[in-house]
Amino acid sequence: MLYSEFIQTEFIARRVDTTWRNYGACNGLDPSIFFPESEEASDEALSICAECSVRVNCLEYALASREKEGVWGGATERERRRIIRQRRRTA
Numbered sequence: 001m002l003y004s005e006f007i008q009t010e011f012i013a014r015r016v017d018t019t020w021r022n023y024g025a026c027n028g029l030d031p032s033i034f035f036p037e038s039e040e041a042s043d044e045a046l047s048i049c050a051e052c053s054v055r056v057n058c059l060e061y062a063l064a065s066r067e068k069e070g071v072w073g074g075a076t077e078r079e080r081r082r083i084i085r086q087r088r089r090t091a
């Protein structure tokens with residue numbers, strides 16, 4: 001399953017607006033790129049996300065749905081946890 005198909009399946013299952021995913025720079029790429037074995041191996045995914053026009057939508061989705069694994073919206077698991085903590089402090 002391609003990464004874009006994986007995202008589509010996840011979103012449909014959660015009944016979330018999925019229109020932005022069609023524009024993801026990860027369309028057609030191997031999902032394993034976005035689920036590296038370690039944070040340190042995330043460079044390829046992060047560089048793809050950096051050029052993605054729907055990065056913000058993807059990141060907000062991942063934060064809202066508490067995605068625990070993989071790179072979403074240009075952020076690793078550790079970075080997403082940091083963003084969530086930061087938002088809680090400023091809320």
Ligand code: SF4
Pocket residue numbers: 021023024025026027034048049052053054055056058059071072073074
């Ligand atoms: S930000 Fe990254 S993971 Fe999200 S849609 Fe774009 S390329 Fe895919």
